[in-house]
Amino acid sequence: MEYLSTENILIIDLDAAEVEEEELEDSLVEERIGGIGITSYLYEEYKDDDPIIIGTGLLTGTTFPASGAGQITAKSPVTGKLCHCPVTYKVGLEIKYSGFDYIVVKGRSANSVYLWIHDGVADISDAGSLWGKDVWQATDDLRAEIGDDLLQTMFIGPAGENGSDYAQVCFNHWNSPDRFGLGKLFGSRNLKGLAFRGMGMIEVADPEEYVERSLDILKDIKTNAFMRQKGVGPMLASLGHADMTEWLAPVVHRHSADYFTPYATNTGLFTDESPDRLEESEQDEPGVLVSDIFALLSLKKIGLTAPDAGQVLKACAKYGIDPFAVAELSGGSTPDELTGSFDTLRGALNIPGKELFTPWCPTRPIFNDFGLSDDDTLDWWERRQALSMIFGIQPMFALMSPELTEENMLELAGIGTELELDQDLLDSVINDICG
Numbered sequence: 001m002e003y004l005s006t007e008n009i010l011i012i013d014l015d016a017a018e019v020e021e022e023e024l025e026d027s028l029v030e031e032r033i034g035g036i037g038i039t040s041y042l043y044e045e046y047k048d049d050d051p052i053i054i055g056t057g058l059l060t061g062t063t064f065p066a067s068g069a070g071q072i073t074a075k076s077p078v079t080g081k082l083c084h085c086p087v088t089y090k091v092g093l094e095i096k097y098s099g100f101d102y103i104v105v106k107g108r109s110a111n112s113v114y115l116w117i118h119d120g121v122a123d124i125s126d127a128g129s130l131w132g133k134d135v136w137q138a139t140d141d142l143r144a145e146i147g148d149d150l151l152q153t154m155f156i157g158p159a160g161e162n163g164s165d166y167a168q169v170c171f172n173h174w175n176s177p178d179r180f181g182l183g184k185l186f187g188s189r190n191l192k193g194l195a196f197r198g199m200g201m202i203e204v205a206d207p208e209e210y211v212e213r214s215l216d217i218l219k220d221i222k223t224n225a226f227m228r229q230k231g232v233g234p235m236l237a238s239l240g241h242a243d244m245t246e247w248l249a250p251v252v253h254r255h256s257a258d259y260f261t262p263y264a265t266n267t268g269l270f271t272d273e274s275p276d277r278l279e280e281s282e283q284d285e286p287g288v289l290v291s292d293i294f295a296l297l298s299l300k301k302i303g304l305t306a307p308d309a310g311q312v313l314k315a316c317a318k319y320g321i322d323p324f325a326v327a328e329l330s331g332g333s334t335p336d337e338l339t340g341s342f343d344t345l346r347g348a349l350n351i352p353g354k355e356l357f358t359p360w361c362p363t364r365p366i367f368n369d370f371g372l373s374d375d376d377t378l379d380w381w382e383r384r385q386a387l388s389m390i391f392g393i394q395p396m397f398a399l400m401s402p403e404l405t406e407e408n409m410l411e412l413a414g415i416g417t418e419l420e421l422d423q424d425l426l427d428s429v430i431n432d433i434c435g
Helices: 026-032 036-045 091-097 135-146 182-188 207-222 232-238 244-251 293-301 306-319 323-329 335-339 374-391 406-417 423-434
Strands: 008-013 018-023 052-056 070-075 082-087 102-106 113-118 121-126 152-155 191-197 252-256 266-270 287-290
Touching: 008 121, 018 121, 026 036, 026 423, 036 052, 036 070, 036 082, 036 102, 036 374, 036 423, 052 091, 052 182, 070 091, 070 182, 082 091, 082 374, 091 152, 091 191, 102 113, 135 152, 135 191, 135 306, 182 191, 207 406, 232 244, 232 266, 232 293, 244 252, 244 266, 244 293, 244 306, 266 306, 287 293, 287 306, 293 306, 293 323, 306 323, 306 335, 323 335, 374 406, 374 423, 406 423
Parallel strands: 008 102, 113 191
Antiparallel strands: 008 018, 052 070, 052 102, 070 082, 113 121, 152 191, 252 266, 266 287
C-alpha cells in the first residue's frame, strides 16, 4: 500500500517476546478501506489469541480536516463484546508517523512490559521501573529516559494494574474515550502500554490536488456558525446544558484542538494557578485538560464546584480510571469521597446501541441537526462513529460538521491512494462493522 500509508502491519507476540512485520496490501485496503474496517478484520484473523488491535484511519495524519484519530479494537473485558475506542489528541497520528498503520498485540507477557515503537522499529521493553507508577509519572519518566518530550503514550495507571472494570488506557497525561475497561485488558497482559515517536512521511498519490481539496472542505466548515465557539462549554450548551459555560468560567485557561481539527474540543482548566496566567507556570501541571464532557457534567450534577471537579479529573487521569464512572457510581459528593472510591467502584454504565462505540461521544449531533428525526438518531450516530474510525476523523468533530461528508472522505481517499473506493464499498464495510 504505497500511498496514505506506512505499508506496515506490526505483529507483537507477548508470550514469545517476538516482533514481526507484514506488508499492508492494496487488496486489503480495497476490501476494508482502513481504520476499524481493517482492525476488525485483523481481530478476526487473530481471534483465537484475543488480540488488542491498534490502528489508524486511512486519512490519519494528512491535511484532511480533523484527520488526527486512531483507534483501539478489542474485546471489552466489561461487556464481553468487540468494541472500538478512538485514539485522540496527538497520539493517533504519531502511531502512523512511528512507522506502522496497524499493530496486533497478542498473548500475555510473563513480566511487565511496554512497547516502544519509533521510526519503523518496535521494541518490547521492560516496564519494571514504570509498573506501579501513575500515568503522569510513567509518561514523564519515560520521556525523560528517552530524552524526548514529544513522545506520545498510551499507558495504564494503578486502576489497570489492579484490574478495575473502570480502568482506562490514557493518552499522555489525560483520560481517554475508553468506557470499555480496556485499561483492565492491558493490565491483564502485563502491558503498561505503548509509546510512539516517529518522523515518518506519508506519501500521497496527487499531493497538490489532495491539499487543495482539503482546504476547500476546511473553508466550507469555517462558514458554519458553530466555528465561532471554542471548548467544552459551548458543546454542552448545544446539548441542553447552557449553564456549564458560566460554571466553568472561573477556571478556564485555554482551549485546544486535536491535530488539524478546526474546533477546539478540549478545554484546559487551571485549578492550581490563576487561569489568567500568561507566562509559563512554575508547576509541572497546574491544571487538567478536559475532553470528557459527560464526566464534567456528572461532577457538576453532584454539587462540585468547577475547581473541585478539576481536581477530581486530575486525580482520575493520574490513576487511569474513568472519571464518568467515578462520578456516576461512587456515591460520593466531595473530592475526597470521590477519589477515595477508586478501588471500590461497583455497578454498570450504560453503553448505547450495539455497545460498539463509546458513549464518551454524545449519541446525537452537536451544534447542527444534520436533518435527523428522533427515530434516525441512534443509527446515524453509530454510522457516523464507524465512518470517523474508518477514515481517522476526530469523533466529536464528526458529530459537529455536516460539511464532512461520506462523499468527500471517499473523494480524498481516492485522490490520496489512486484506488477505487466507492460508496457501495463504504456501505458494505460499515454494515459489516455495525451489523
